[in-house]
Amino acid sequence: MYEHDVLVVGAGGAGLRAAIAAHEEGADVAMVTKLHPVRSHTGAAEGGINAALHPEDSWELHAYDTMKGSDYLGDAPAIDTFAQDAPEEVIQLEHWGMPFSREDDGKVSQRPFGGLSHPRTTYAGAETGHHLLHTMYEQVVKRGIEVYDEWYVLDLAVTDEDDPSERECHGVVAYDIQTGEIEGFKGRKGTILATGGPGQVFDHTTNAVANTGDGPAMAYRAGVPLEDMEMIQFHPTTLPSTGVLISEGVRGEGGILYNAEKERLMFEHGYANNDGELASRDVVSRAELTEINAGRGIEDEYVHLDMRHLGEERIIDRLENILHLAEDFEGVDGLDEPMPVKPGQHYAMGGIEVDENGESCISGLYAAGECACVSLHGANRLGGNALPELLVFGARAGTDAAGADIGAPEIETGYxxxxxxxxxxxxxxLGAVGGTDVAADGGAVTGAASTVEAAVERARERVDSLMDGDGVNHAEVRADIQETMTENVNVFRNEDGLKQALRDIRGAREHYQDVSVHDPSRTYNTDLIQTIETRNIIDLAEAITAGALAREEFRGAHWRQEYQYRDDENWIKHTMLAWNDGDPELYYKPVILEGAEKTYEPKERSY
Ligand SMILES: Cc1cc2nc3c(=O)[nH]c(=O)nc-3n(C[C@H](O)[C@H](O)[C@H](O)COP(=O)(O)OP(=O)(O)OC[C@H]3O[C@@H](n4cnc5c(N)ncnc54)[C@H](O)[C@@H]3O)c2cc1C
Incomplete structure (x- = not known):
C-alpha cells in the first residue's frame, strides 16, 4: 500500500493546481492519474481564462455576469469567491512563466467572450490549456511532487456507515496500467478527485476519449450526491464530422455565423439583438439548431462560421491553431472559406456536490475542476470560466485537504x-440491477488501513470476474448509451425522448451485467479500463436524464418542449441525486442568491 498525506486523482489543470497548493502547506502530496499530466484534456482548452484584471473591470462585474450566465442557478458564495480569487490566480500563473499573449505595451491581452460585460479573457494564442498544463506541470516537477502516471483509479476507499455523511474516505484503489498490479493508496489527510468531464456519455462531443466521468461515478456510488447533472453545455461551434472544438475565441475576435441563406443569423432572426455571436453559449446553440430545423442549415446539418474578414495577420497571430483544426479535420482553409460548425456536447455544469473549500459530505473526500459542482456555473457556464474555476477551487481544495484553515464554508452539502x-x-x-452492482458493500469496515485493504480486495475480485468470461463487449453497451443520449438528451428535450432515454439506459445497465473483458493480458489492458469506464458512463447518463426529466422548466442549457419558460417560483433549486446504496433518491436543495455584497435578483436573461 502506498501512503501520502494528500492524494490527488487526476493531473489536469484542477489536479495540478490542487497538488501545488497542498504542497505549499507542507503536505506530502501524490498524484494518481490514468494519463500523463500533460496529456490531460485541459491541454485542449483553446480560448482563455477569465479574470477581472483591467482597472475598468471589477470582480463584482465578473460575478454578476457569471450569475446571469448561470440563469440564477449558481450559488453566490461560490461565484463571489471565484470572481475575487481569479485575478490572483492568473497573476500567479504569469509569475510561474505562462506565456500569455500580450499587447504592444507588454500587458497581458484580454479578449471579449460570450456573456461577458468586459473583455476579460486572458489567453495564450488559441492553445491556452496546453500552456497552462505545461506551466503547472513544471511547478509539480520542481517541487518533487510524486506522480503515479498511467495508474487507473478503480474505486474509492470509503467506510460503509449507513449514513453517507458519517462515512470517511481514506484513499483509493488503482490499477497500474504498465504492470497490471492492483494496489491501495492511503490518503492520510485527504483525497481530491480531479478527474475531468463526462463527455463520453455523448457521441458528438468536444471531449477526449478519456473523459468518462470516473470521479463523479465513484463518488456517487460511495454516497456523495450528484448535483444539477441535467445541466450539460452544448458548444455552438464544433466541427460536424468529429466534434472537435472551434474556440469561442473566433467569435471573440469578430467571427460571424451565417445560415444557408447567407444571413447573419443571430441578428437576422432576432436571437440576440445586442451581443449577436457573443451571446451566451446556450443561446447560440439553440439559435443554430432552430435555423437547421427550419431548413436554413447547410446540408441540413450545420451553419458557417466565417473569420476571413479578420485578415491573415490577425488570424495567424491569435487563432493559428484554429486554421490547423479546420484543415486537418474538415479539409477547410479558414483563410479562404467559412468553417462548418454545429452544436456538440462540451461541458458538465453539474457534478460531485462540494462546498467552496472543495469538500464533499464524506469526510476527507474533495473534488475540483469539471468533475465537481460547487456550484459556480449553475444552468450555463460562460466561456473562459472553467479554467479559472479549476485554478481557484483546485487551490482551495488542495489547501483545505492539507489541513490549513481557509474558513468555514457557507454552502451546505449532503442530506x-x-x-x-x-x-x-x-x-x-433506476440504479442497481438486482443488487448485483452495488459498489459500497465492504462489510463493517472501520479504520484507514483496513478500509483501503477492503477496497483493494473488492477491486481485485471485480477485475478477476470481469476477465473470467466470454460475455458482451463493453463497446456495444457504450454505443447504446451514447446514441440515446445524443438523440434524446441534447439541446432540445421533451418528456417522451427523456423517458425513452431512461428505458435505453436501463436496457444498457441490464446488458452490462453480462459484460466481460476479452483481452486476457494483465498489462496495458485498455479493454479492461474501458469496460470499467462504461459502467461509470451508464451511471452518469442515468443521473443526467433523471434530472432532466424531473426539471419541468426551461433554464440555461436545459430547454424543455413542454415548459418553454423559466419558472423562478418553483425551480430556483438544485437537483440532487443520491445513489442511496443502489436505489437512487432524487431531492432538491436551495440555491443561495445572497452574496458577499448583495443579493442577486433573478432578471430576464437577454443578450
Ligand atoms: C476542447 C475544449 C476546449 C476548452 N476550452 C476552454 C477555454 O478556453 N476556457 C475555459 O475556461 N474552459 C475551456 N474548456 C473547459 C476546460 O478546459 C475543462 O473544463 C477543464 O480543462 C477540465 O480540467 P480538469 O482538470 O477538471 O480535467 P482534465 O484536464 O480532463 O483532467 C482529468 C484528469 O483526470 C485523470 N483521470 C480521470 N479519470 C481517472 C481515473 N479513473 N484514474 C486516474 N486518473 C483519472 C486524467 O488522467 C486527467 O489527468 C474547454 C474544454 C474543451 C473540451
Missing part, C-alpha cells in the same frame, strides 16, 4: 442541505 423531496415519473427502475 442536511435537503429542502424538498423529488418527484420523478420514471418509466423504469
Amino acid at each position: 442536511e442541505a435537503k429542502s424538498e423531496d423529488g418527484d420523478l415519473d420514471s418509466p423504469v427502475e
Whole structure:
C-alpha cells in the first residue's frame, strides 16, 4: 500500500493546481492519474481564462455576469469567491512563466467572450490549456511532487456507515496500467478527485476519449450526491464530422455565423439583438439548431462560421491553431472559406456536490475542476470560466485537504442541505440491477488501513470476474448509451425522448451485467479500463436524464418542449441525486442568491 498525506486523482489543470497548493502547506502530496499530466484534456482548452484584471473591470462585474450566465442557478458564495480569487490566480500563473499573449505595451491581452460585460479573457494564442498544463506541470516537477502516471483509479476507499455523511474516505484503489498490479493508496489527510468531464456519455462531443466521468461515478456510488447533472453545455461551434472544438475565441475576435441563406443569423432572426455571436453559449446553440430545423442549415446539418474578414495577420497571430483544426479535420482553409460548425456536447455544469473549500459530505473526500459542482456555473457556464474555476477551487481544495484553515464554508452539502423531496415519473427502475452492482458493500469496515485493504480486495475480485468470461463487449453497451443520449438528451428535450432515454439506459445497465473483458493480458489492458469506464458512463447518463426529466422548466442549457419558460417560483433549486446504496433518491436543495455584497435578483436573461 502506498501512503501520502494528500492524494490527488487526476493531473489536469484542477489536479495540478490542487497538488501545488497542498504542497505549499507542507503536505506530502501524490498524484494518481490514468494519463500523463500533460496529456490531460485541459491541454485542449483553446480560448482563455477569465479574470477581472483591467482597472475598468471589477470582480463584482465578473460575478454578476457569471450569475446571469448561470440563469440564477449558481450559488453566490461560490461565484463571489471565484470572481475575487481569479485575478490572483492568473497573476500567479504569469509569475510561474505562462506565456500569455500580450499587447504592444507588454500587458497581458484580454479578449471579449460570450456573456461577458468586459473583455476579460486572458489567453495564450488559441492553445491556452496546453500552456497552462505545461506551466503547472513544471511547478509539480520542481517541487518533487510524486506522480503515479498511467495508474487507473478503480474505486474509492470509503467506510460503509449507513449514513453517507458519517462515512470517511481514506484513499483509493488503482490499477497500474504498465504492470497490471492492483494496489491501495492511503490518503492520510485527504483525497481530491480531479478527474475531468463526462463527455463520453455523448457521441458528438468536444471531449477526449478519456473523459468518462470516473470521479463523479465513484463518488456517487460511495454516497456523495450528484448535483444539477441535467445541466450539460452544448458548444455552438464544433466541427460536424468529429466534434472537435472551434474556440469561442473566433467569435471573440469578430467571427460571424451565417445560415444557408447567407444571413447573419443571430441578428437576422432576432436571437440576440445586442451581443449577436457573443451571446451566451446556450443561446447560440439553440439559435443554430432552430435555423437547421427550419431548413436554413447547410446540408441540413450545420451553419458557417466565417473569420476571413479578420485578415491573415490577425488570424495567424491569435487563432493559428484554429486554421490547423479546420484543415486537418474538415479539409477547410479558414483563410479562404467559412468553417462548418454545429452544436456538440462540451461541458458538465453539474457534478460531485462540494462546498467552496472543495469538500464533499464524506469526510476527507474533495473534488475540483469539471468533475465537481460547487456550484459556480449553475444552468450555463460562460466561456473562459472553467479554467479559472479549476485554478481557484483546485487551490482551495488542495489547501483545505492539507489541513490549513481557509474558513468555514457557507454552502451546505449532503442530506442536511435537503429542502424538498423529488418527484420523478420514471418509466423504469433506476440504479442497481438486482443488487448485483452495488459498489459500497465492504462489510463493517472501520479504520484507514483496513478500509483501503477492503477496497483493494473488492477491486481485485471485480477485475478477476470481469476477465473470467466470454460475455458482451463493453463497446456495444457504450454505443447504446451514447446514441440515446445524443438523440434524446441534447439541446432540445421533451418528456417522451427523456423517458425513452431512461428505458435505453436501463436496457444498457441490464446488458452490462453480462459484460466481460476479452483481452486476457494483465498489462496495458485498455479493454479492461474501458469496460470499467462504461459502467461509470451508464451511471452518469442515468443521473443526467433523471434530472432532466424531473426539471419541468426551461433554464440555461436545459430547454424543455413542454415548459418553454423559466419558472423562478418553483425551480430556483438544485437537483440532487443520491445513489442511496443502489436505489437512487432524487431531492432538491436551495440555491443561495445572497452574496458577499448583495443579493442577486433573478432578471430576464437577454443578450
Ligand atoms: C476542447 C475544449 C476546449 C476548452 N476550452 C476552454 C477555454 O478556453 N476556457 C475555459 O475556461 N474552459 C475551456 N474548456 C473547459 C476546460 O478546459 C475543462 O473544463 C477543464 O480543462 C477540465 O480540467 P480538469 O482538470 O477538471 O480535467 P482534465 O484536464 O480532463 O483532467 C482529468 C484528469 O483526470 C485523470 N483521470 C480521470 N479519470 C481517472 C481515473 N479513473 N484514474 C486516474 N486518473 C483519472 C486524467 O488522467 C486527467 O489527468 C474547454 C474544454 C474543451 C473540451
